[in-house]
Every structure is written in structure tokens, then in C-alpha cells.
Amino acid sequence: MWLSARLSAATTVLLLPIGVLLAWWLSRTRRRWAVVVEAFVALPLVLPPTVLGYYVLVSLGSRSPLGRAWQDLTGSTLAFSFKGLLIASLLYSLPFAVQPLLAAFAGMDRRLVEASAVLGRSPLSTLWRVVLPVCKAGLASAAVLTFAHTVGEFGVVLMVGGNIPGRTRTVSVSIYDSVQVLDDAAAARTSLALLAFSLVVLTTLYALRRNGSAFRMDL
């Protein structure tokens, strides 16, 4: 349980800045190949988690250049570790951070960005001083969705983390374990907790979205 919270928190904290910059770039760029980047970002939405997990495992494993470099550097392996899990989570939850931000950026008044540019502000300054304050609701959505989605992910965690108690066994994986060992009571308990958590998160999110104007003012 604690592991899931830690993983989700770390993923959210790291992914938000990445997601903001990526969404900002995607919303502004006129380069043709931006659509390819967009497709890559959305890939985890359609790809079976096992596929993504497999590729992450291969590229982090001790036989890949990255995995070996990490091993030489730190003496520990990336695969089957919390750090490896974190990298996988970042990739897997990327669309859940980027999509709400993209929608928020696209939905805001374009002339606010133009006004800021004409007033001499750089794109990054405009992002920080104008876009993010105006798109607070989208930012909150991105954070909540990233967190909740990371808590609930299973396939990637199993592939990359390897289900090591205390190190890489998250809530969703522990349910699978419980069922495997025919401990229905434990599976039911954990499932119910996860269901309740997800429901509360999403209800809060939609409530905030519905009276978005009040939300923007108070936050």
C-alpha cells in the first residue's frame, strides 16, 4: 500500500513538469513530425501494458546499454527495482498527464498567449505567468489522473517490477497474488479499497471540473 502511494506520488511529481513542457510544445509547434510525438505519447492508452512492460524491461535490463550503464554507475540493476518501476510508470502514465493539459491549453483563449508574446514575454515566461494560472483546472486534472492511474496500474508493474514484496509489489499486484493463492478475503478487501479510492478521486475531479470557475478562483 505504502509502496503504491510512494510510486504514485513520485510519478506525479516527476511527470507534471515533463507533461506540462511536452503539452506546451505540442500545442505550439507547427512541425509536421509533432503528430508522431503525439502518437507516441498516446501509445500507452492503446498498447497492452505487457507490451510496454516488455520493452521497458528489455531496455532497462542488464543486457541493454542503458541498463548496463546504470549498473556500472550504481552497482544495482534498474529492472526489478523501484527506480525501474518509476521509469516505467512515467512512460505508462504520460498520456494521463499530457492529454488533460493539451485539452486545457487548446481550450484557453489563444489571444492571451498572443497578448503575452506581443508584450515581450518568452514562451516559457508566458507558460508560467499566463497559461498555467489560467489552466489550473487542467493542471489539477493531470495531477489527479496521473496519481490515480499509477496507483491502479498492473501489467507494467508486474513485468518491470517483478512482484518483490516491499520493493516492487504494489496494491494492484497484491490483489493478483491474493487471487493466485486463493485468499479471496484479502483480494476482496484490497479490491474494495482500490475501487473506493478510484471512485473518490474521480468524483472529486469531476466535481471540481463542473464548477471550474469557482475552482480557478479559489485555488
Added chain:
Amino acid sequence: MIELRVRRHTVDVGISLDLDRPTVTALFGPSGSGKTTVLRALAGLDDSGGGVLCGDDVWDDGRVIVPARRRGLGYVFQDPALFPHLDVRRNVEHGLHALSRGERRSRAMEALALVGAGGLADRRVTTLSGGEAQRVALARALAPRPRAVLLDEPLSALDTPTRTALRAELREVLTAAAVPAVLVTHDRAEVLALADEVVLLDGGRVLQRGTPVDVFSRPGTPEAAAVVGVETVVPGIVVGRTVDGLVEVRVGDRRLLGTTTDDPPGSGEALVCIRAEDVHLATDRAAQASARNQLPGTVTSVRDEGVLVRVDVDCGFALAAYVTRGSALDLHLAPGRPVTANVKAPHVHVVPRAGQPSR
């Protein structure tokens, strides 16, 4: 001097703008004529697809593009586009980030005072009326002391009383700020009230350019005439109001009665506009007409323009009239013939013009 060539979609416009003197240049035309496209390309908000030169600097040659933030221009949109999360003063300070905190504050207050919004500094922008918000937007554009300010139909989103009030002030503000302005508008009154020069655009091309008086009273081509409508535009002086709400205006040694949308009515300098189709010609002085303005004069030229005949009359000032070909024959209209031009007061549009032209 800015040399501007914009080629986008159906627009192909090349104009040079003299931004060394604080003059107001209006880009006038119907919607779809390309005027906003030109303005946005000048500001660097869209690619020009051609070339923009500012003096010796290349702003856009298709490869090298100077971004909007480095062009040193101010821009006012049709809607205020104020930053909703900042108060009025911080909105105005947004373009002053290179200055110290104290300087930022004083410059912002100075700009707000200039546009008559000094009392709004601490207000949330969401609580402003349309007119107030547009004043703040103008202050925000002027505060960084841009080399020129670009106004994209800045008054068209406002209701009529607010629009006429702000129109009257806008010229004074621009004169006081001593900043050249490029104004995009489809409102003839705005051109007449504000502009020193007008560039007539239609279908993505420049049809004509010149002073508002020249372009509106003497369109050079049938296309230009179709866009502006043929109109007599002469400078006059507002001398008073009649009890029934008409404006009395002196043009040369003539006095005309007309109407104005401005309330309270401006006094002093104004432009008097009379459309050629609203002028009725008579050769018999005695024929009593309901028109409040009956101006004796002499025909100076008669020109066949298809269905209608354009007759120019010298009645103390040059007045253009459209009559049908039949009337022209019946009245024996020819140069030198004495006539009386009748114009109803509601057809004499008086547009107050604050301040001297700046050239």
C-alpha cells in the same frame, strides 16, 4: 518605415507604413478583405508568407522570422484579452518585466491614467465593464512604450454609446502617447474620426490609399467606390445644437444641419459626410422641399457611371450627387448650370474629430 508584404491564402498586400511620426493609419475594408491578416502578420502573430522589413531590419523573409516578442509593438485585440488571474495593474505590468518593481508600478499607473482608467488599478479584470476592459487593454499595450500600436477593431465589440465615447477619446490618447498607430476597422466613422491616412482593402488587395477625406469623397476606381460608397467628406466646425437635437455645423461659409451619434455632442472640429445618393438636385429654387439643407450652387461636372450619373456641385464646398440618367436629361444638368442641392438633416452625418491632425 515598415515595408510590409503579406501573402497568405487569398491575401496579397504590399504597403509601406510610416511609423516614424505619430500618425494613425487605418486599414479599412469589409470583412474578408484581409485587413486583420495584414495586422497579424505585421505583429508577428502569423507568418506573412512574404516579407516584412522594419527599416533595415528583416522581420520576416520567409526563413528568418523575428518573433512577436522582439518587434516592440503594442497590440489591442477586438476583445480585451486581459489576463483573468491578474488584477488591472498587474495586467498592465505584464509587458514591463524588464523594469524594476517600482518603475513597473509607476509606468503602469501612468499608462492607466493616460487612458482614463487610473481608478481601476486594483480591480479584478472580471469585474470590469466592456469599455473599462478595453481601456485597460489599451493601457497594457501602451505601457511598454511600443514603437507603434496595432489596433484590431478595438471598438467593435462594445455597445454603441460606449463605442462612440471611447472613439472620441482614442485619438486624444494616441496623440498624447505620441505613438504611431495602425487601426483595422470596417467602421467608416472610426476612420473619419481617428485616421490621418486610410488604406482601402478589398479581396486581399490595396484599392486605394490617402487621407480619409480624399478616399471617401473621391474613390479612384469603381471597386473603391463600392467599398466606401461615394460620399462627400468635408471638414467643418460644430457650432451648436438645435432644440430638436440636430447638430449645426459650419462648412466654409455655409451652415448645415445634421445628426451625430456622439452623445454628448462634440464641439469644435468635425468631418461632415453626405452620401451622393442622399443629395437631391433641383433647378427651381422655389420648389419647396422638406429638406432642411438647401444649398444653391453650380454644377462643375457630370459623369455617366452606368445606371446613375454622378454630378459634382460647387455649393461653397464640393458636393457629389447621384441622379438617374433621366433626371440628368430633364434638369439639363451640365457644367455651369445653377442648381439647388437638397439634403435632409438625417443624411448629414457629423463625425467629431478631436484634436488637430498630427501631420
